[in-house]
Amino acid sequence: MKTISDPRKMSSFSLSARKKGLKLGFVPTMGALHEGHIALVRKAKKTSDIVVVSIFVNPIQFGPKEDYKKYPRNPKKDAAMLEKENVDILFYPSAGKMFPEGFSSFVEVGGPDKGLCGASRPGHFRGVATVVAKLFNIVMPEKAFFGAKDFQQQAVIKKMVKDLDMSVDIVTVKTVREKDGLARSSRNAYLSKAQRSQAPVIYRSLRLASKMIKAGETNAAKVTAAARKHILKGLDFKIDYVSIVDPETMEPQKTIKRPALIAAAAYLGKTRLIDNILV
Amino acid sequence: MKTISDPRKMSSFSLSARKKGLKLGFVPTMGALHEGHIALVRKAKKTSDIVVVSIFVNPIQFGPKEDYKKYPRNPKKDAAMLEKENVDILFYPSAGKMFPEGFSSFVEVGGPDKGLCGASRPGHFRGVATVVAKLFNIVMPEKAFFGAKDFQQQAVIKKMVKDLDMSVDIVTVKTVREKDGLARSSRNAYLSKAQRSQAPVIYRSLRLASKMIKAGETNAAKVTAAARKHILKGLDFKIDYVSIVDPETMEPQKTIKRPALIAAAAYLGKTRLIDNILV
Numbered sequence: 001m002k003t004i005s006d007p008r009k010m011s012s013f014s015l016s017a018r019k020k021g022l023k024l025g026f027v028p029t030m031g032a033l034h035e036g037h038i039a040l041v042r043k044a045k046k047t048s049d050i051v052v053v054s055i056f057v058n059p060i061q062f063g064p065k066e067d068y069k070k071y072p073r074n075p076k077k078d079a080a081m082l083e084k085e086n087v088d089i090l091f092y093p094s095a096g097k098m099f100p101e102g103f104s105s106f107v108e109v110g111g112p113d114k115g116l117c118g119a120s121r122p123g124h125f126r127g128v129a130t131v132v133a134k135l136f137n138i139v140m141p142e143k144a145f146f147g148a149k150d151f152q153q154q155a156v157i158k159k160m161v162k163d164l165d166m167s168v169d170i171v172t173v174k175t176v177r178e179k180d181g182l183a184r185s186s187r188n189a190y191l192s193k194a195q196r197s198q199a200p201v202i203y204r205s206l207r208l209a210s211k212m213i214k215a216g217e218t219n220a221a222k223v224t225a226a227a228r229k230h231i232l233k234g235l236d237f238k239i240d241y242v243s244i245v246d247p248e249t250m251e252p253q254k255t256i257k258r259p260a261l262i263a264a265a266a267y268l269g270k271t272r273l274i275d276n277i278l279v
Numbered sequence: 280m281k282t283i284s285d286p287r288k289m290s291s292f293s294l295s296a297r298k299k300g301l302k303l304g305f306v307p308t309m310g311a312l313h314e315g316h317i318a319l320v321r322k323a324k325k326t327s328d329i330v331v332v333s334i335f336v337n338p339i340q341f342g343p344k345e346d347y348k349k350y351p352r353n354p355k356k357d358a359a360m361l362e363k364e365n366v367d368i369l370f371y372p373s374a375g376k377m378f379p380e381g382f383s384s385f386v387e388v389g390g391p392d393k394g395l396c397g398a399s400r401p402g403h404f405r406g407v408a409t410v411v412a413k414l415f416n417i418v419m420p421e422k423a424f425f426g427a428k429d430f431q432q433q434a435v436i437k438k439m440v441k442d443l444d445m446s447v448d449i450v451t452v453k454t455v456r457e458k459d460g461l462a463r464s465s466r467n468a469y470l471s472k473a474q475r476s477q478a479p480v481i482y483r484s485l486r487l488a489s490k491m492i493k494a495g496e497t498n499a500a501k502v503t504a505a506a507r508k509h510i511l512k513g514l515d516f517k518i519d520y521v522s523i524v525d526p527e528t529m530e531p532q533k534t535i536k537r538p539a540l541i542a543a544a545a546y547l548g549k550t551r552l553i554d555n556i557l558v
Contacts, residue, residue, distance in 0.1 A: 167416065
């Protein structure tokens, strides 16, 4: 595995790879890698000649009171994990190279960036779309791989790619879970032992909602109320949202029409966890 | 010359051209071509293996009260002019293909899009940056050519390219003028005979300002006041702005520091004319 930190060197590598006709697969990450990321890497390896993984904790997608500074960073462990997966290139730029002084251009996606996490985290998806546009322009992949856990994120990116005619296929990969159902997330590292034992309640509440829908329930308010009630059985939860939305536009459904996305976000102490099920 | 109207066909043409190692030069236009556009095409021909010219009157860069509907459209004459210049590809998409229903993603450049035309035409540069980002993604050029007449536009595009890491060189080509100094512009077609005879006053006022600066004047207010006075000798002029700005950031200069851009916009009747000199 080769590590490249200069965006210019990354693009010239990509340009020459594409001129050779090589298919480039790209997995953008913020590091603190776990099995969810590795699933993306493996999917990329299967369908690409060259796999590039980026690690970049993107400052512009964090709100001023969010966890940018304490977001977990394990560069050595991450590099070892990627090496083991035979990743070809680790792209590891600095914040100064990605957002030099005077940086002022942003991509605003509109549509699926409203609601859910977009409502609770103003500017978050603008930051995500902007950094992903930059990374796509630097890495020039044919395919890019995103986890279904961040479902709204991949919907925003798909919309950006479509609206701005970017030549990249967005591949969404199934959420990887712990044995007890908790979605793998870098933020799980924040949880205390007691919180960790409660965390799977979110996924169980989504499964409950999914079962209701599969059994024929079409009243979204009824389904989300049941899921909320289930989550609040966990002692320390503070719910941000439980919503049923169109999986492409992210628009709320009052009367459930499949395919539908059941999505939830909740705080356990200061840690914000998200999860979703497509039904 | 081959005409392509489908964005997907355009990108697959470009992809295969780039895989062959051919250098692609791109001239984005809104049609109603004149000698200014032809100068861009000739510059592109000199430095590229394949030249693509797009003609697209971009609805999202016009304000609601502006001239989108009456903007001059001469597709046959345009095609004949490009054919004569041995242009390889005319990309001529429809508004429906470029901005289908539900389109919601925009590029906001910030910085050089403030002030001057950005102040008088809210949303204009957002529309320009967005359509140019789309066109770059579709056409995938190595170089793109813009006229110096629209100086703020090329500054906004250069900033976007830098901030978003787009792999395209922006080449700015000298303004082409009529014998009496009027900058060539598709909008000159709107002018009555009487207005046309007054129109060169703008350029003459910029030359006057340029001479003052070259003679050592550094007080921007003094220089612009002289230029304004000169423009207002033309009977029908309504000045939008006369400004001296940094040519990269477009920030106003109080004390002139070269290089400086002297830029003016004025209405002759309903027709808005712009011009500038770099000094």
